[in-house]
Amino acid sequence: METMQRRLRESPVITSVVSVLLGMLVGAIMMIAAGYNPIQAYQALFMSAFLMPYDIGETIRTISPLILTGLAVGLAFRTGLFNIGVEGQFIIGQLAAVIVALKMDLPPVLHAVVAVLAGALGGALWAFLPGLLKATRGVHEVITTIMMNFIALYLANTLVRNWLSQGADSTETIPESASLRWDLLSQAFGNSRIHFGIFIALATALFMYYLLWKTTLGFELRAVGLNPHASEYAGMSVKRNLIMSMMISGLFAGLGGASELLGTSGYLAIHGSHTGIGFDGIAVALLGANSPLGIVFAAVLFGVLTYGGPVMQFEANVPTEVIRVVFAAIIFFVAANVVRWMMSKFGNKAVKKSD
Template identity: 55%
Template sequence: MSKRFSNILIPGISVILGLLVGAIVMIVSGYDPVEGYIALWNGIFGDAYTIGETIRQITPYILAGLAVAFAFRSGLFNIGVEGQLIVGWFAAAYVGITFDDLPKMIHLPLAIIAAALAGALWGFIPGLLKAKFKVHEVIVTIMMNYIALHTSNALIRAVSDGGDNTGAIQPTASLRSAFLENMTDYSRLHYGILIALAMVLVMWLILEKTTRGFELKAVGLNQHASEYSGMNVNKNIILAMVISGAFAGLAGAMEALGTFGFASVKGGFTGIGFDGIAVALLGANTPLGVIFGATLFGSLKYGATNMPNEAGIPEEIVSIIIAIIIFFVASGYVIRLLLERFSKKKEAK
């Protein structure tokens, strides 16, 4: 079996198995799986509005997945994507509301850059601690998530004089588009999807076409060998976390400048940054794979919201079904191993 064919076949088998087991869960729970999956399909592709909302949901997942994947490829486990996203969200919203006399061609890029810089700064801190003091990035990034959440909440209250949100950003800083909204029956689809796809290309170019990308991957594979060959390991660790944080900050910008148009006080985490870990793993930490993982994750997340309404399936059962489907997709390695063994036995005969 060719590698290209197996790369297409295995995810397909994984999704089918996940759907079958999900159907069994629905049957055991007393619900009709056909109605459930029709509702899921309609929630994703039912009309122009749901398609627009599905793409809108996928957008921050792509960037969060890239953030996690980039760190993984450099040998780092960035669990702080959630916090980096939150500070990026606030930074983009703050710039979006503060300047009211700038043209769109300056204001919008400035807000996006501010979000990327805020996320990069939040990634720089654990990167520096890892490089200089060997503090494990998992511990630091987890703690930085909580600092980001409560710091951004305090800043939002300060900016809004005790209010719960920053207020709407200026139209000149918005990613919203009348063209996209009209095309998708007034969904919240915005131009952020183009930025997310552009960042996929940027990650691929950095890792595959630059000397720095080669060093980052080398450090990720073996720090001692990289250092022996003359590479600056500490510099690459910091740089990897900074770039990873910038991707996460951009994910926050998509929410601030596109989906919501403001930043609000949060009672808890958004979950997008943590879901980015699953997106990256589903995509095997590759740029193109992240698009697949984000598309699957975002589609299931948004489409599943229609299952309680249309099919009457409780949200708890819906969450179990979605988790089962993702579990089987993530278990593609086991399916690949079984297919390879089957192929070898067939060749031996």
């Protein structure tokens, strides 16, 4: 009995599901206090994401970058690093992809592939410096990656205004040869903006699983994350693995930025602030317990909430800010181990009664 309850308390699936329900409960309480109908609001929220082919396509489009940024954060967590710079690496991925798309003249398909790879490489190189400083100087990656988020934002804005657009607030639309959209796929989902980014995201999730649990490099990355001193004693290069971990994490984030630009917007505009997709990846990774499959499911939930928020506001007159409160509540319940504390407390009471 005690063993079963211990397994339930330590199960990331149980923790995630209960955290989501508690987060939605907090949102419902807020709606009731403000005079809104939570049942009507949540009904509009979830039906909007799955009711029509167009809505399904747009929901999948919203999910795609969340999977990639969630994987970026999750891989870093698995290897003992807290990569707060996924947002900046995401922006650099967009920047590198749009440069290749606009400045290179390549045949269709090859153009898109090169642009995606450029985005991935850009994200990896942007993550190299924090990894190097962590490995060689002991500089905490949270500080360096936060600073580099702002550098990435203003660098992208400067290049867009002064080079890529000649003074305009956005670049030209990328050529069709570099786009990740496919007309047949879009038509199958009601002419939505769904694109090949979802396949890139799912393939990256499989790659992360294979890398971490089926390769020697993955074993070393996880070992260094768990105990760098023991790993060094065992003959592993801690410095090399720290840098490699950060670069692979940045590669995932750069893939997210490239696929979002090449598949959704088709151009890069000057950002007044960060996109927020990289920061949402932190929440996705936490809810998904830093596992590839968990991150995919968490991204689906967050994608549904993100896409359905405006519809909820339109049909139930509930402000979209409520969705951000739900996000925050879910993160709080996961990060504070509230669910495990509740199950431990009530589980111990149940054991005492049975005795």
